[in-house]
Amino acid sequence: MSDPLSTRATLMFQEAAEAADVVERQFARNGERVEALAARLRQAPPPFVATCARGSSDHAATYAKYLIETRLGVVTASASPSVGSVYASPLKLAGALFIAISQSGKSPDLLRNAEAARAGGAHVVAIVNVEDSPLAALADTVLPLHAGPERSVAATKSYIASLAAVLQLVAAWSGDPGLHAALEALPQALRTAWQSDWSGLADGLVDARNLFVLGRGLGLGIAQEAALKFKETCGLHAEAYSAAEVRHGPMALVGPGFPVLCFAQPDDTEAGTLALAEEFRGRGAQVWVASARGDLALAAAPHPACAPLLAIQSFYRAIETLARRRGLDPDLPPHLNKVTETV
Known part of the structure; x- marks a missing residue:
């Protein structure tokens, strides 16, 4: 009897393939x-920017941090959702830009933090897929x-769309x-990236x-995202590190046969990442x-800031294939739901 996963396109494959059209429409x-x-x-x-998100959306926030700080010089930090939702600690955000990123816009902890940010004097921006959501x-x-x-x-097109929203802003x-x-x-470059052979x-x-999974600077967020996808779609334990931070202890684990995926961002961080890859080899x-x-x-990036979107698009096609080859359905990871509502 044939494997049903080998005879149909998974939702993950179909949705990831839509990313270029999504970004074109969004812009x-x-x-x-x-x-x-x-x-x-x-x-x-704003005196500073605060981001608030979880999961893949938080990996988009990592990209936002590096892009805003390198292109605008405005300090950008991640606000822990539990500070507002569990500890109920008011934050001093007068004049700040508060960016909440969520596919569903329903998670209670993000809602509470967005409410607290408004009360604290921030301008709240919601980057969200569901336009009539509470967020x-x-x-x-x-x-x-x-x-x-x-x-x-497994989020794909919504993650790339989140990166694109940050880039457009x-x-x-x-x-x-x-x-x-x-x-x-960018949209045409994404179409090219989808065809890359990984x-x-x-x-x-x-x-x-x-x-x-290693990345640095603008590429760190996609390293985090790739590590998550290895876990949830392939049952494969993957840890994401900065190509600089991995030297502070974790690299002791890297020896013969140990797998390492490096995203080398085409900017001033590239040489260091390539040198690290050669050291591990x-x-x-x-x-x-x-x-x-x-x-x-x-795929050739029209600007270094676009490179992470192209790399993760190529990765999504490869990880969907890997999941099926490992006998797993990437659409239905065990123990997970599409919308995770944390408090």
Whole structure:
């Protein structure tokens, strides 16, 4: 009897394949409200930015931190949801920009923190897929993802759309013409990234039990996202580290045969990540590098800030294949639900 997973396209595959169209639609529909928010932020610059999210959305917040700090110089930090929802500790957020990122916009802890942020004087921005969600209702500004229904438990198109929403906002806020031009080219670059051949990664990890996923700077968030996807879709224990932070202890585990996936961001962090990959190869580790100079081909990025979106798009196709090869249904990870409502 044939394996049903080998004869049908999974929801994860179908939804990840939609990412380019989602981003193209999002940029067109959100243009005016993004420009209005950017004008407000230039007129009254926030002293800092706070993000609040969980799961894949929190990995998008990691990208937001690096993009905002490197392009705008505004300190950006993650606000722990439990500070407001469990400890009920008021935060001093006068004048700050508070960005809550959520696919569903329903999780009670995010709602409580968004409410507390407004009470504390912040301007609350909701980056959310469900436009009539409770989070959208209480936000000062809503940036919809326009991703459409996402039925697979493993988020794909909504994650890429979250990164794209951050990118569009920073492009408008900074007024950087290079970033603006990159927005126009990004959807087609995503289509190219979806066709990239990362089959070597799936081939090498069929029988793996654990691995490290490394990134740095703008690429750290996708390393976190990839590690999560290895766990939830493939039952594979993966830990994400900064390519700098891994040197502070974790690298002691890397020896002969140990799998390591490196996302080499095409900027000033790339050389260090590539050097680390070579060091691990010298120890006999099984290393894959996503880079223009690596063994996992990357679609050409119209701007270095776009590279993480292209890399994770190529990764999603490979991880969906790996899950099926390991005999798992990536749409239905054990013990997980599509919407997780934490307090």
